[in-house]
Amino acid sequence: MNLVLASQSASRREMLAAAGLTFEVAAAAIDERAVEAGLAGAAPQEIALALAEAKALAVSRDRPGDLVLGSDSLVVCGGRRFDKPASREDAARHLEWFSGRTIELHSAAALTRTGAVVWRGAEVARLTVRPLSGSFIESYLDAEWPAVAACVGVFRIEARGVQLFSAIDGDHFTVLGMPLLLVLDALRESGELPA
Structure with a gap:
């Protein structure tokens, strides 16, 4: 199997490598906002x-025969959807909104x-954010910015981001940004991995 990860996400690369998969990386060049524009109300x-x-499709078209894995995550909290923060100030506003609430982290893969799409799957994790003081948010961003600029939810659970939460309900890999167990099942079911 020649597996290609259509992402530059370090956590997704680390998950696949730790699971023992051999793969290449080819970042997808897509306009995410344009894709989302056609999904109003979804x-x-x-x-x-x-x-x-x-x-996955953007990379697949240039890699005939290869199996391409695409993944994405998004956060919903208090009826609002959040993308990656545009600036440190935007990150602070996200954290202020999350404070004392539960965020839903939707992670999907294809x-x-x-x-052609041959498989797709998604999972959701619910993360309860403890009440965050303004001084905590500032010290957290002093330590984690700009690393969390590329993170929806403004956290890396494998780093100081764990300090944001009082409870987590969901699969660890989903929280990291990809429903890895579903992906591995799909690879086994298709014969790409031994059962």
């Missing part, structure tokens, strides 16, 4: 799946081959 999970598919 459920968060469907948006995450559409973005994962778009990334596998494509020669420009």
Whole structure:
């Protein structure tokens, strides 16, 4: 199997490598906002799946025969959807909004081959954010910015981001940004990995 990860996400690369998979990386060049524009009113999970598919398809068209994995995550909290923060100030506003609330992290993945989707799956994790003081938010961003600029939810759970939460309900890999257990099941079911 020649597996290609259509993402530059360090956590997604680390997950696949730790699981023992051999893969290449080819970042997808898509306009995520344009994809989202055609999905007005769609459920968060469907948006995450559409973005994962778009990334995989963009790379798949140039890699005939290769199995391409696309993935995407998005956060919903208090009826609002959040993308990656545009600036440190934007990150602080996100954290202020999350304070004392539960965020839903939707992580999706899709596998494509020669420009066609062959599998898709998604999971959701619910993360309860403890009440955050303004001074905590500032010290947190002093330590984590700009690393969390590329993170929806403004956290890396494997780093100081764990300090944001009082409870987590969901799969660890989903929280990291990809429903890895679903992906591995799909690879086994398709014969790409031994059962």
